[in-house]
Amino acid sequence: MKSFLKTTAAVVVLVVAGLGAANAEQVKVGIAAEPYPPFAAPDASGKWQGWEIDIAMAMCEAAKLDCVITPVSWDGIIPALTTKKIDIIAASMSITAEREKTIDFSDKYYNTPTLILGSKEEKMDATPEGLKGKILGVQVSTVHQAYAKKHFADTAAEIKEYQTQDEANQDLAAGRIDATQADGLALETFAATPEGKACCDIKGKVADDLEILGPGVGVGIRKGDTAMKEKFNAAIKEIRANGKYDEISKKYFTIDMYGG
Amino acid sequence: MADASIIPAGITGMFDLLSPVAPGWGANLLRGLVRSLQIAFGAFGMGLIIGTFGSYAKLYGGPIARDLAAIYTTLVRAIPELVMIILLYYAGTDLINRILEGMGYQRVDISGLVAGIVVLGFVQGAYATEVLRGAIKAIPQGEIEAARAYGMSPVLMMRRITLPAMLPHALPGLANLWLISTKDTALLAVVGFSELTLETRQAAGTTKAYMTFYLAAGALYLFVTLFSSVILESVEKRARRGMPSVKEAR
Amino acid sequence: MSNVLGETEIEVPIETFPIHKEKDASSLASKLPPHRIVLILIGLALVASAALFMRWDWLPQYGGLILQGLWRTIWILVVTVVLGFLLAVPLGLAQASGPAFLAIPARAFCTVIRGTPLLVQLWLLYYGLGSLFPQYPWIRGSELWPYLRQAWPYAVLALTLSYAGYEGEVMRGAFAGVPKGQLESARAFGMPRFTIFRRIWLPQAIHRALPTLAGEAVLQLKSTPLVATITVVDLYSVASRVRQDTFLTYEPLLLLAAGYLVITGIIVMLFRRVERLIPSKLG
Numbered sequence: 001m002k003s004f005l006k007t008t009a010a011v012v013v014l015v016v017a018g019l020g021a022a023n024a025e026q027v028k029v030g031i032a033a034e035p036y037p038p039f040a041a042p043d044a045s046g047k048w049q050g051w052e053i054d055i056a057m058a059m060c061e062a063a064k065l066d067c068v069i070t071p072v073s074w075d076g077i078i079p080a081l082t083t084k085k086i087d088i089i090a091a092s093m094s095i096t097a098e099r100e101k102t103i104d105f106s107d108k109y110y111n112t113p114t115l116i117l118g119s120k121e122e123k124m125d126a127t128p129e130g131l132k133g134k135i136l137g138v139q140v141s142t143v144h145q146a147y148a149k150k151h152f153a154d155t156a157a158e159i160k161e162y163q164t165q166d167e168a169n170q171d172l173a174a175g176r177i178d179a180t181q182a183d184g185l186a187l188e189t190f191a192a193t194p195e196g197k198a199c200c201d202i203k204g205k206v207a208d209d210l211e212i213l214g215p216g217v218g219v220g221i222r223k224g225d226t227a228m229k230e231k232f233n234a235a236i237k238e239i240r241a242n243g244k245y246d247e248i249s250k251k252y253f254t255i256d257m258y259g260g
Numbered sequence: 261m262a263d264a265s266i267i268p269a270g271i272t273g274m275f276d277l278l279s280p281v282a283p284g285w286g287a288n289l290l291r292g293l294v295r296s297l298q299i300a301f302g303a304f305g306m307g308l309i310i311g312t313f314g315s316y317a318k319l320y321g322g323p324i325a326r327d328l329a330a331i332y333t334t335l336v337r338a339i340p341e342l343v344m345i346i347l348l349y350y351a352g353t354d355l356i357n358r359i360l361e362g363m364g365y366q367r368v369d370i371s372g373l374v375a376g377i378v379v380l381g382f383v384q385g386a387y388a389t390e391v392l393r394g395a396i397k398a399i400p401q402g403e404i405e406a407a408r409a410y411g412m413s414p415v416l417m418m419r420r421i422t423l424p425a426m427l428p429h430a431l432p433g434l435a436n437l438w439l440i441s442t443k444d445t446a447l448l449a450v451v452g453f454s455e456l457t458l459e460t461r462q463a464a465g466t467t468k469a470y471m472t473f474y475l476a477a478g479a480l481y482l483f484v485t486l487f488s489s490v491i492l493e494s495v496e497k498r499a500r501r502g503m504p505s506v507k508e509a510r
Numbered sequence: 511m512s513n514v515l516g517e518t519e520i521e522v523p524i525e526t527f528p529i530h531k532e533k534d535a536s537s538l539a540s541k542l543p544p545h546r547i548v549l550i551l552i553g554l555a556l557v558a559s560a561a562l563f564m565r566w567d568w569l570p571q572y573g574g575l576i577l578q579g580l581w582r583t584i585w586i587l588v589v590t591v592v593l594g595f596l597l598a599v600p601l602g603l604a605q606a607s608g609p610a611f612l613a614i615p616a617r618a619f620c621t622v623i624r625g626t627p628l629l630v631q632l633w634l635l636y637y638g639l640g641s642l643f644p645q646y647p648w649i650r651g652s653e654l655w656p657y658l659r660q661a662w663p664y665a666v667l668a669l670t671l672s673y674a675g676y677e678g679e680v681m682r683g684a685f686a687g688v689p690k691g692q693l694e695s696a697r698a699f700g701m702p703r704f705t706i707f708r709r710i711w712l713p714q715a716i717h718r719a720l721p722t723l724a725g726e727a728v729l730q731l732k733s734t735p736l737v738a739t740i741t742v743v744d745l746y747s748v749a750s751r752v753r754q755d756t757f758l759t760y761e762p763l764l765l766l767a768a769g770y771l772v773i774t775g776i777i778v779m780l781f782r783r784v785e786r787l788i789p790s791k792l793g
Binding site: 335 | 543545546549621622624625626627628629630631633634637638639640641642728731732733734735736739746759760763764766767770771774775
Binding site: 075078079082083099101102140141160161162163167170171173174175176195198199 | 637640641643644650655659660661739747750751753754755757759
């Protein structure tokens with residue numbers, strides 16, 4: 001009986017404390033809660049690390065914002081933004097016309113080619129004919145899913161959708177799918193790991209489709225939040241100009257991240 | 261358990277991976293476990309509060325309260341927890357903030373922990389309503405009538421008579437609810453809340469040692485279940501002291 | 511100690527949908543007092559406003575996919591409930607009266623299944639086992655490979671084991687609850703052991719377990735959306751796809767919730783029918 005009252009009291013306190021802890025000043029940077037190396041992945045101490053985390057923090061610093069990394073599930077990241085669970089998205093989200101109906105984007109902060117990674121034992125290339133009869137894995141609600149649906153759906157045997165690119169890679173290594181389409185750097189990073197080397201190789205770059213693949217990756221911003229958009233556009237310019245962008249990129253990659 | 265063949269090639273040993281010190285991921289799993297337990301505990305407590313009100317509404321409420329309680333328990337028990345969680349996690353917090361803004365208050369930032377507790381608590385509340393309702397009905401009604409005859413206020417009666425008398429009847433059901441609560445926290449992984457299951461998924465994804473980490477997470481959940489069962493059983497024995505054993509009564 | 515799990519849970523099973531015999535048919539008026547009519551009207555108004563003011567223009571485009579997802583969900587539900595029940599009978603029997611070398615593994619199985627979240631079991635089977643395949647090249651050469659590389663066998667396996675674990679516990683109680691005298695008199699008639707099991711023990715145990723079966727089936731239905739996390743395209747995953755394609759937050763989820771409500775209603779109704787077919791008094 002007493003313990004019941006105590007539990008009740010504890011819960012009420014907990015809930016009230018949680019509600020009270022609202023901090024309007026902090027900008028919550030939404031990232032996908034699933035590891036996406038080398039852009040964002042938690043290390044063994046639970047801290048999120050990677051190129052995109054560093055860049056996001058550099059942008060926040062340039063924009064003089066107090067940012068806090070907030071992992072949310074990838075497939076719910078746009079609802080999380082529109083329902084104000086997070087304030088911006090920095091999760092390698094490509095700028096597309098389809099997404100711009102729902103959210104705004106800053107200017108692009110990186111752009112890399114889209115590649116196909118396939119099983120070593122299978123012969124294929126990154127064209128609709130080359131993927132004939134193959135099972136292709138893509139991450140849900142990505143430009144790659146949209147692209148595969150438009151260009152490969154007629155010829156591929158099946159297009160399987162994964163919650164995370166990591167799981168698609170895992171199933172590729174396990175032999176459950178024949179190929180996966182994703183961002184080139186993420187795939188090259190996986191292909192360089194022991195698992196990746198053992199199972200797969202890069203099959204090529206897909207033909208461009210600006211309408212679907214978009215001009216690159218931008219910061220996702222709530223519709224109408226123009227102040228935030230301007231801050232991040234300025235911040236991207238600033239870190240590009242003052243060398244911070246290249247300094248961070250050199251830590252992770254050898255190629256030019258910004259693209260043409 | 262530590263059969264050598266289940267360790268993926270290229271990984272030196274599963275114990276290195278599970279070590280709680282930095283290169284190992286043990287600390288992450290433990291942190292996830294603590295978060296899971298926090299949510300399970302909070303949700304269970306909130307479920308009890310909702311359940312108390314719900315069972316009172318069902319037993320003693322007016323026709324409208326009774327129907328509303330029936331709608332609540334029917335809906336929650338028929339819709340998958342995963343759907344409820346996603347619906348409440350995105351839509352629920354948005355709705356609260358819209359109402360707050362509509363009433364002229366500042367919007368609140370609902371943390372993942374609180375959202376998780378509220379969402380699971382809402383689900384737990386429906387089951388708790390049924391458990392408590394059954395338990396209250398199992399109290400000899402004479403006791404309640406006697407309390408009324410003495411002119412006890414409803415609150416005093418609840419505190420002194422109803423709650424203590426129903427506790428032994430409610431405990432087995434509540435124990436079951438607690439176990440469900442600990443397991444349901446895993447569903448929050450799907451909305452990106454970093455409790456034990458998501459921490460496991462992240463650790464497994466980063467190290468590629470899927471088997472090791474899922475087995476470890478399973479062992480942790482099982483440990484929590486078994487440990488709680490032992491405690492709950494002794495609590496139940498204590499609450500039942502002086503009452504005829506269930507088995508004899510059959 | 512070994513039976514802590516069972517004892518606390520089996521005595522007061524949580525019946526998700528307890529099935530009661532209908533009381534004598536009450537008149538329409540007593541079922542529909544004024545406040546209930548108001549509540550129904552409010553409900554209808556909510557549904558109507560949802561239909562009018564929310565966006566449903568995506569429905570025709572996804573209609574075929576929704577039906578496919580619905581079919582997959584029902585298919586998985588039926589298959590796993592049937593297989594799970596077939597597995598639960600020996601599990602329950604082994605625990606109720608089997609020798610120790612059968613009873614202990616059966617009890618351990620039920621404890622492990624009931625003590626860990628289904629989501630973890632599912633991911634362990636799919637991703638955990640999947641991560642082992644590259645080590646054994648002969649698996650890919652085997653005849654089973656075309657099935658092993660698909661997702662649904664893992665979904666069916668995980669859900670079947672889960673249902674067997676929970677229902678095995680119920681069946682244990684049901685087998686143990688059949689009065690000993692019945693079995694003794696059957697033996698006195700000289701019935702062979704298997705005939706006793708088939709004619710006396712099993713039917714009575716199932717009859718005892720029947721009220722919990724509907725609840726367990728509803729719980730199983732509520733577990734099916736988890737298979738969407740391992741790429742099986744069920745009703746839930748179709749709704750997620752609509753959500754991702756259209757960026758609508760509420761509509762697909764509300765439709766999804768309504769869909770599960772309807773399926774639950776059908777399950778409860780079917781079991782009520784079955785229950786009615788069986789005489790309630792044995793004797």
